[in-house]
Amino acid sequence: MEKPATIKDIARRLNISLSTVSRAMRNAPDVNADTKRAVLALSEELNYVPNKLALSLKQKQTHNIAVIVPNLDYVLSTMVKGIDEVALEAGYTVMVCQSNESFGREIVNTRRMLDSLVDGFIISVSSETKVFDHIKKIQDKKMPMVVFDRVTPFLKAPGVRIDNEDGGLQATEHLIEQGYKNIAILAGPKNLGISNLRLDGYLKALKNHGIKPEDDLIINCDFNQHYAYLATQELLNMKKRPDAIFTISDRMAIGAMLAIKEKGLSMPHDIGLVGFNNEPVVSLVSPSISSVDQPAFELGKLAAKLFIETVHQDKDMSDVEEVLKPKLMIRESSLRRPL
Amino acid sequence: MEKPATIKDIARRLNISLSTVSRAMRNAPDVNADTKRAVLALSEELNYVPNKLALSLKQKQTHNIAVIVPNLDYVLSTMVKGIDEVALEAGYTVMVCQSNESFGREIVNTRRMLDSLVDGFIISVSSETKVFDHIKKIQDKKMPMVVFDRVTPFLKAPGVRIDNEDGGLQATEHLIEQGYKNIAILAGPKNLGISNLRLDGYLKALKNHGIKPEDDLIINCDFNQHYAYLATQELLNMKKRPDAIFTISDRMAIGAMLAIKEKGLSMPHDIGLVGFNNEPVVSLVSPSISSVDQPAFELGKLAAKLFIETVHQDKDMSDVEEVLKPKLMIRESSLRRPL
DNA sequence: TTGTATGCGTTATCAT
DNA sequence: ATGATAACGCATACAA
Numbered sequence: 001m002e003k004p005a006t007i008k009d010i011a012r013r014l015n016i017s018l019s020t021v022s023r024a025m026r027n028a029p030d031v032n033a034d035t036k037r038a039v040l041a042l043s044e045e046l047n048y049v050p051n052k053l054a055l056s057l058k059q060k061q062t063h064n065i066a067v068i069v070p071n072l073d074y075v076l077s078t079m080v081k082g083i084d085e086v087a088l089e090a091g092y093t094v095m096v097c098q099s100n101e102s103f104g105r106e107i108v109n110t111r112r113m114l115d116s117l118v119d120g121f122i123i124s125v126s127s128e129t130k131v132f133d134h135i136k137k138i139q140d141k142k143m144p145m146v147v148f149d150r151v152t153p154f155l156k157a158p159g160v161r162i163d164n165e166d167g168g169l170q171a172t173e174h175l176i177e178q179g180y181k182n183i184a185i186l187a188g189p190k191n192l193g194i195s196n197l198r199l200d201g202y203l204k205a206l207k208n209h210g211i212k213p214e215d216d217l218i219i220n221c222d223f224n225q226h227y228a229y230l231a232t233q234e235l236l237n238m239k240k241r242p243d244a245i246f247t248i249s250d251r252m253a254i255g256a257m258l259a260i261k262e263k264g265l266s267m268p269h270d271i272g273l274v275g276f277n278n279e280p281v282v283s284l285v286s287p288s289i290s291s292v293d294q295p296a297f298e299l300g301k302l303a304a305k306l307f308i309e310t311v312h313q314d315k316d317m318s319d320v321e322e323v324l325k326p327k328l329m330i331r332e333s334s335l336r337r338p339l
Numbered sequence: 340m341e342k343p344a345t346i347k348d349i350a351r352r353l354n355i356s357l358s359t360v361s362r363a364m365r366n367a368p369d370v371n372a373d374t375k376r377a378v379l380a381l382s383e384e385l386n387y388v389p390n391k392l393a394l395s396l397k398q399k400q401t402h403n404i405a406v407i408v409p410n411l412d413y414v415l416s417t418m419v420k421g422i423d424e425v426a427l428e429a430g431y432t433v434m435v436c437q438s439n440e441s442f443g444r445e446i447v448n449t450r451r452m453l454d455s456l457v458d459g460f461i462i463s464v465s466s467e468t469k470v471f472d473h474i475k476k477i478q479d480k481k482m483p484m485v486v487f488d489r490v491t492p493f494l495k496a497p498g499v500r501i502d503n504e505d506g507g508l509q510a511t512e513h514l515i516e517q518g519y520k521n522i523a524i525l526a527g528p529k530n531l532g533i534s535n536l537r538l539d540g541y542l543k544a545l546k547n548h549g550i551k552p553e554d555d556l557i558i559n560c561d562f563n564q565h566y567a568y569l570a571t572q573e574l575l576n577m578k579k580r581p582d583a584i585f586t587i588s589d590r591m592a593i594g595a596m597l598a599i600k601e602k603g604l605s606m607p608h609d610i611g612l613v614g615f616n617n618e619p620v621v622s623l624v625s626p627s628i629s630s631v632d633q634p635a636f637e638l639g640k641l642a643a644k645l646f647i648e649t650v651h652q653d654k655d656m657s658d659v660e661e662v663l664k665p666k667l668m669i670r671e672s673s674l675r676r677p678l
Numbered sequence: 679t680t681g682t683a684t685g686c687g688t689t690a691t692c693a694t
Numbered sequence: 695a696t697g698a699t700a701a702c703g704c705a706t707a708c709a710a
Binding site: 050 | 702703704705706
């Protein structure tokens with residue numbers, strides 16, 4: 001590993017002082033044109049690049065942002081792209097750490113980043129995370145931090161998220177408008193914020209249309225395909241089986257779909273189906289599945305913008321919460337009347 | 340942003356010298372037990388953490404690895420997980436940068452990381468990348484670098500990849516064994532390495548079984564679902580249409596599947612289909628699609644191991660190339676005889 | 679316009 | 695066992 005050229009090298013070779021070189025490099029106003037030219041030429045030749053470490057140490061800022069995510073699935077990796085876009089523009093480098101949905105990993109990652117590697121955090125907590133001490137440590141240091149996607153009331157911090165309740169509302173109202181009468185919901189685990197919000201939207205839609213919710217049609221099950229498959233089987237075996245299902249994730253929608261097909265029922269005729277996330281997979285299967293689209297890329301951009309704002313403002317921003325509207329994408333699985 | 344405690348603070352409060360504190364912190368042998376206790380206690384109280392920046396500047400190593408990827412799709416994000424696993428174990432922090440399949444982004448990212456932020460690179464080049472100057476710059480600095488997944492002969496560097504030819508061979512032989520006689524291949528763009536290697540495997544399988552390849556059945560099309568869809572339509576309109584298709588990616592397999600269904604043909608009866616990558620989506624669709632599985636996680640781990648070896652060894656490793664075997668996963672789309 | 683000196687937080691060398 | 699000092703690469707206040 002060859003030793004990179006430093007300001008010192010340039011100064012020595014040009015027989016001038018360090019500070020002059022330093023000034024020339026950042027083209028300060030008070031430096032002789034000829035000197036500047038000479039410095040620039042030599043620095044080019046020596047392939048000089050300023051040492052970011054030394055700079056950061058000196059100026060006490062790294063221009064790095066740590067982005068902590070539980071995984072890199074479709075939605076999150078799209079959000080990260082959005083963050084990246086804005087951050088790069090603003091002169092920040094993002095360091096992505098995936099915690100693999102592991103609480104322990106999340107702690108290790110935040111600790112490592114915290115140790116002077118970054119100027120702040122943009123973070124989406126793992127599903128395992130119930131204790132927030134490691135994140136409070138960030139706040140203790142008064143480091144800028146923005147929470148995104150999985151916003152939790154246990155954390156007082158500026159955040160960006162989508163309007164999950166509205167998403168649930170749109171999905172359910174659409175099913176009602178399509179003439180479905182007996183709509184079930186596969187909600188996620190009971191303790192999960194987004195799960196409950198989407199359920200709230202579902203309930204609100206029913207209420208808007210004077211439909212009484214039935215306990216039998218509200219299923220809390222684990223957030224994955226297999227459990228959704230099992231839950232749907234049960235639903236379809238009820239004497240008065242539902243004629244539509246709203247699942248709060250696309251993975252769950254796929255599980256439901258498998259159970260529906262196995263039962264020999266057809267979509268959208270016998271039964272309607274709407275998912276959440278609008279992952280690419282939903283337009284690949286047949287019939288294609290209606291799904292609530294999250295503006296993931298936009299959300300990422302917004303998170304980064306909010307972060308940068310947080311850096312520049314000095315006042316407390318922990319009350320700020322930006323909410324983006326999701327949008328239902330209607331496909332074959334739920335469309336049995338012309339729109 | 341509160342100023343973090345430093346060794347200096349501890350020294351001052353304890354009325355001892357910097358060096359003693361430094362030694363105590365790294366529990367050097369030659370330090371009084373009482374002093375050590377006192378230092379540790381105070382450092383605990385002040386929430387002291389060593390400043391990584393200063394350390395890196397001093398020791399000229401950061402213990403960071405830059406991982407540059409063109410995107411974070413299923414395969415790559417799995418590989419990154421593997422890298423992460425091994426790197427963390429070895430005391431490295433990985434910094435993931437996605438270039439978004441953009442050549443320009445890739446250059447910006449490598450440059451930023453190069454500027455003293457990392458000890459080396461683990462890199463998979465973007466599909467746009469045809470010029471490798473930015474990567475040669477890494478090598479000029481004699482920085483450790485490992486190439487993974489998309490290995491190119493234009494880059495002399497240690498690398499890990501899967502045996503793409505063998506993958507093509509397995510897929511094609513399986514189709515032959517299932518009694519398909521007229522097997523087409525949707526290969527990717529002609530200039531792409533993995534595309535040609537998988538095609539080679541296809542050709543080899545035909546040859547092994549005394550089948551003469553036909554130009555009409557070898558389609559070079561762009562690496563995405565839509566083009567695969569169009570290409571398949573053409574294939575199915577031929578007078579002597581193929582009775583099986585091997586696509587070199589799962590996305591392409593999905594495109595092919597759509598065309599096949601549209602045509603009213605059934606899989607695996609009328610036509611067999613095998614994809615590549617074994618993405619989760621292939622087991623979600625119906626019929627489920629046979630696909631060549633890449634040991635992506637293992638590949639990532641291997642890349643990181645090779646990287647660490649490269650760091651420790653001082654000799655030239657640029658000839659090292661590790662190759663992992665893929666494995667065909669047989670599903671409904673190609674199984675018309677009992678195995 | 680240029681140079682000198684100091685400090686960022688840490689470790690290492692050399693004294694004591 | 696402990697302390698003083700220089701050094702890592704850079705920026706900057708102050709002096710010239």
